[in-house]
Amino acid sequence: MSRTFSLLIGIAISAAAVPTLAQSGNLEVPKSVVAGSAFSIETQGSGQGVLYIVGPGQVLKRDVQLGQPIAIAAGDLDTAGSYLAVLTGGSSTETGEFDVAPATKPASLSFLAKPSRLPVGLQNGISGAVYVFDAFQNLITAPTPVSFQLSIPSESVQSRTVESHLGAAWTEMNSGAKDGNARFVAQAGSISATRVIQQVPGDPCGLKMNAKKVGGEIDLETDPLRDCGGNAVTDGTIVTFTESWKGGQTTVDVPVKHGIAEAAVPAYSGARISVATGVVMGNEIRWGSQ
């Protein structure tokens, strides 16, 4: 609350000070300081004065002794941006402008990895974007090397190093051939962030069913469903069995359980039975005369 109040006062004072800049002497301030670091401002004259430092999201007010250097302690100015220093004392007002630059050492990363789930075998299907921040959550705009690593169980690690541009670095990776959870790690300096990318099987390949008569029904059962890379299709995937005979049709959508789908349909002599999942067709069986 008091910080907000100071900010408002500071903004008001700096706004009032800017028109008088031409009449006043320039305050000797460093051209640039690193966020969170200590520095000092030289002053001239004698007597008491007040120093205001106004910047984006931060305002400092200090009672100072003119003619003595003003020490700004480490951590006092931690928000990067352009600042205005205003020193008032007696009848004069001095101003100076300086920049607070982000620290160069990364302290935290915001890592956006998309998508969190994708099929296996997709070229450049995974994208990762990193924003590099210093210890005070300032975006580090200086080029910073960021390494990306995608490690997939039982596969070689994909890695790339990208230099950040204006605080952001990004890359694209391929999804692997095997399903499972891949670890996607971004690292800048000693700081890293990890995301998990779920690699899921692709469309089923070589969908095949078998049929046998049980009582008055035909029991249909698929072979274990696998994608073209040999990954077991996820349980819950819907498989559609369709039985067509002269004058009628029976269909049933069943979920894959324990890798296979099974259903029972009425037995009709001469019926054609087909199987499909999504847009993938499987084999067809013609049920002979019984």
Added chain:
Amino acid sequence: MGGRLLAVFLCLATVGLVVIGTLWPVPAAAAYAGGNGAFTGSSSTPEEAVNSFANDLSHLAWQKAYSTLNNKGEFTEQDFVRDITGSYPSLRTYATLDNFQVRPLHASDNEAQVELRLRWSTVVGTFLDTRALQVVKSGDRWAPVWPIVKEPHVPPEVIPVTYLRWDVIYRGPADDWGAQDVEAPHVRIVDMHPVERAAGVVVLGELLNEDVVPAYVSVKATLLGKNGSAIATGDSFDKISHLLLPKQVTPFLITFPNVSLSQVDSIHMDPTSSLVAASADPVIEIQNQKLSPAPDAYFTGNLVNQSGQNVSIAHVLGTFYDQSGQLVWVADQYTDRALLPQTPVAFSIPVPEDLARKVSTERAVVATYSPGGFQ
């Protein structure tokens, strides 16, 4: 002078029509007006007896309706009420009688056949319950014989199921903005086809959930004119199966009334999906699917619930293709009775006559609703 004459004439005509409407109301109007059968309570003819009976149904006066039946000794009042409203929670349970029609089929001195068409109103539209009633003369009164339909009773038992289920943990408010959230399911329109009908343009299509997780889906379409401006926007509303399990396909239909296909230059399709918790059960088998030929084309079949839980409402969506595999039409129907385990329930979906002649193959999908939603 002419104006006064016209005013007098209008007053007299109004009074005359009120008197006619009061003395000889149509049954549906009497029912709608809250009549208690005083107008149609007579049973001096077979039609009047059935009218009176239907009127009682519209007022949920089960006891009174039951008491007028000739064959009430064959079943209890509870059986009768269950026949009308369903033994298990279903569309019937929440339906109200919108109107009814009585059509005499045959009559002799002591016996008559009357068709009673009860149109029930529900939140998803109306459904028709048509019963052929025998009406017999008992003394100087006629009494309907109710053709009771007893719903099968499922004996108490425990059915173990090992159903698949998906639960979702979404990102929380405390998560960093860069942190991952669960990915929305990937869905794809695999077919889309605009059709011009008398009522306007209809956009038909099929949507595939190509992901490995369940999806709650919807499809929005925008018709664009020659100059690229939007003519109309609509969505599939309930002409779609909103819950799609992995690799499941649903048809969809979007209607744009009062729009001509000649006005349309292109169509912008916007399928949306979100990840929801869902269960792979119940599994519904659709047996004996048949398309009866035009005219009077119907897509019929039986739904068999292969799971252990009752399904309150089943929504059947029929997809019809021509010989080249092109999508021709999408039609749907809600079942009015609950689907009990292993108990067939018939469905019958009307298909427009002109389109039915083009249909070569058809396919049905079923969406189910039970208390508790998708859980």
